[in-house]
């Protein structure tokens with residue numbers, strides 16, 4: 001936390017996480033610094049004048065430098081912050097203790113390991129900071145209005161500055177609202193979607209008095225805002241007029257700044273696993289307290305020296321609380337992240353990887369994610385005089401008609417680097433017309449003063465001379481860009497040589513129909529539409545209107561809502577909606593891994609239903625219940641209806657206004673497991689308003705969410721999280737951004753290299769990345785679980801063993817600790833972390849991975865090599881390396897006890913390892929590991945029984961030792977063995 005209270009001209013403020021908080025004396029609170037207070041009207045921006053020098057200085061003091069500075073923390077600072085981490089403090093404490101206890105080798109080794117891990121951590125933190133700095137930092141020179149238009153460094157910009165957008169593009173260094181001209185931008189840095197987006201000027205109510213002066217909001221006016229970090233590809237301008245924008249927000253207050261802040265200071269994730277592990281460490285600490293009291297009493301009774309008592313007592317804490325636990329638990333994440341990179345999945349938030357292991361629900365966007373993006377145009381159905389004509393597959397046969405002109409003009413395609421780019425749907429539609437598109441040149445004479453994009457037929461028999469005035473050329477003079485919320489886009493065009501302008505609108509059939517004159521809509525509109533959507537086709541409608549009596553200026557200033565009404569319906573475009581080849585197998589695999597799948601789309605409900613059946617999100621035998629909230633009249637509470645839909649037709653059956661068991665019975669659903677709910681965005685909004693108590697029930701069984709606006713997608717994820725689901729989201733477009741950020745794990749399918757849109761970005765544009773992410777998440781989580789359990793079991797085993805040794809007045813030596821802690825732990829953690837890469841998610845798949853035997857091999861190694869070596873060393877080195885007598889030990893009998901204890905330590909560890917490795921991944925239980933687990937347990941029990949009940953008479957006689965005398969001793973050992981088993985078992989369940 002970086003709090004530094006200061007004063008700027010009697011204003012008290014402090015900064016925290018790159019944001020300033022100012023003192024508000026009237027409310028007596030600190031309030032977050034905002035660029036504007038949200039009560040500004042749109043006309044305010046159009047009245048913006050240049051800022052005076054004094055005002056600029058004042059604002060610069062207020063808002064600071066306009067830069068998103070990610071500092072690479074100096075090594076010394078990082079070192080201090082890392083060393084002050086409680087676990088390192090504990091480690092330092094332990095090392096000092098061990099040195100004092102003369103465990104030089106052991107303390108030395110731990111010191112070396114800690115230094116290495118600290119250096120690696122510092123190196124990695126700095127590399128990450130450097131990469132982030134490289135991605136986000138940027139300054140540029142910007143033309144800004146100060147006295148006159150001058151070139152200034154972008155760092156000096158303040159909110160309120162008027163800037164000019166350069167003609168050939170730039171990268172935005174602030175958030176700014178566009179006042180004049182159009183800009184084509186690529187927002188992939190923020191949204192992951194690399195389709196060019198057209199930004200239009202903010203409506204100016206002063207120029208059009210009929211226009212209400214709405215209050216400005218970032219969400220409502222986002223299509224007029226150029227966001228920081230986005231790439232402005234081209235600007236369009238009026239003659240030699242400037243393309244102007246007003247700076248809205250600077251530095252970390254910008255949209256990009258917010259995203260960078262969320263990476264620099266991630267929200268603490270409420271993950272049960274990390275909470276539980278802290279609780280468990282606390283329990284371990286309590287156990288060590290008990291051990292300390294026991295040692296204290298024992299050693300005081302025995303009359304040991306104060307120093308020895310002090311050292312032995314504290315030593316117990318370092319045995320019970322494993323200081324390397326947090327570091328060991330991240331091993332799985334490191335392996336998983338590297339493996340994801342190999343699969344072309346980039347992760348900017350590694351801590352999300354463990355969360356992916358817990359995901360139990362995955363939401364998918366439809367278009368571009370489950371289905372192909374560049375859908376083939378199947379045909380068109382024209383409407384003439386309010387009647388649908390026959391479907392026409394060959395667009396060339398349409399002839400010159402309004403529908404064809406609509407197809408040729410109503411898009412936001414643009415030429416970038418000589419290539420036509422834009423929305424894949426727009427591209428398919430335009431390609432079908434076989435027209436060509438010319439970007440504006442310098443010549444302004446032909447279309448008044450604006451530089452329009454020109455479209456014209458490319459077939460030679462039609463074009464006589466592409467540069468002469470021919471009535472086949474159409475200029476697109478204004479564009480209202482596509483918005484998911486509005487479900488439509490429109491253009492204002494003028495055919496060359498004609499006086500009047502025309503408006504073409506295309507969008508979802510429901511939306512277009514609602515904007516058309518009733519008499520222009522065919523009577524069988526719903527019927528024809530359903531006939532296509534039921535088959536899963538994507539249907540787009542076109543409409544038209546002649547803007548007679550409107551001059552150029554009026555057309556340029558007119559408000560969108562006022563233009564897009566009283567349209568004449570032109571017809572429907574039918575597009576194929578093909579599933580990607582990967583979709584069905586991946587959905588199947590997710591289902592067999594017990595992960596729920598949900599479709600949340602902006603598309604039509606019937607299309608979504610059909611795709612859901614096709615991709616097997618809903619099985620053919622399963623039912624779908626459509627949830628509808630219908631307003632009968634404005635003043636009364638809307639009615640909640642449950643209707644019944646199946647894959648061949650939709651039967652509408654009103655049931656009841658409440659959802660309960662009776663409703664389901666009334667719907668004829670006897671098997672309550674076999675139905676899914678579906679709802680549209682419109683009903684969802686009303687449901688939230690009037691029936692919010694139904695939402696938790698709905699989302700538990702909801703599978704299809706259609707015609708959902710971007711913020712509703714986000715609401716759905718939140719609703720799922722509220723009822724306890726761990727939710728993943730996979731999407732490809734800007735309309736999925738909010739949902740991707742909100743989900744526990746968001747995967748954006750994007751080609752953008754440096755996108756900060758979601759924690760995961762997959763370059764493969766299909767949903768196979770979902771399985772990879774879940775699989776790696778599970779592998780990382782299981783590794784963390786396994787290592788956690790292993791370390792807990794092992795430190796408890798060691799603790800009990802050492803307590804017994806204290807009883808005899810002995811302790812393990814430097815070498816014994818070294819062997820157990822270093823060799824075993826390191827080799828096992830690494831083997832474990834590495835081996836958790838399995839090829840399938842599904843629990844029942846009887847598949848034996850090539851890597852599966854590795855943990856078993858490691859156990860076998862311990863069994864067949866390490867134990868005998870341990871014994872041999874003990875035999876031939878007069879037991880020195882293994883025991884440290886704490887009190888002069890005259891009685892040779894004790895040596896025998898000590899041997900038993902060491903064997904116990906090893907065999908308990910062996911059992912623990914066996915349990916952890918073989919049972920750690922329940923969803924991947926392989927035939928091999930099940931048997932291995934059983935065999936391991938049987939062997940371990942046999943060894944324990946043999947060692948404790950018939951302690952190696954041959955060995956004893958070989959070493960000329962006496963047998964341990966008492967039965968109590970054997971009883972004690974057996975007791976410890978049972979406790980160990982119980983512990984392992986409890987940890988496992």
Ligand SMILES: Nc1ncnc2c1ncn2[C@@H]1O[C@H](COP(=O)(O)OP(=O)(O)OP(=O)(O)O)[C@@H](O)[C@H]1O
Pocket residue numbers: 365366367368423425426482484485487488489506507508509539540600601602603604708733735
């Ligand atoms: N370029 C476009 N021009 C006009 N209308 C469009 C365009 N793209 C989509 N639409 C219409 O707007 C609706 C909403 O679009 P949106 O992008 O929110 O979702 P989607 O593309 O249909 O599906 P998904 O959310 O699964 O990606 C679409 O169903 C379609 O009818």
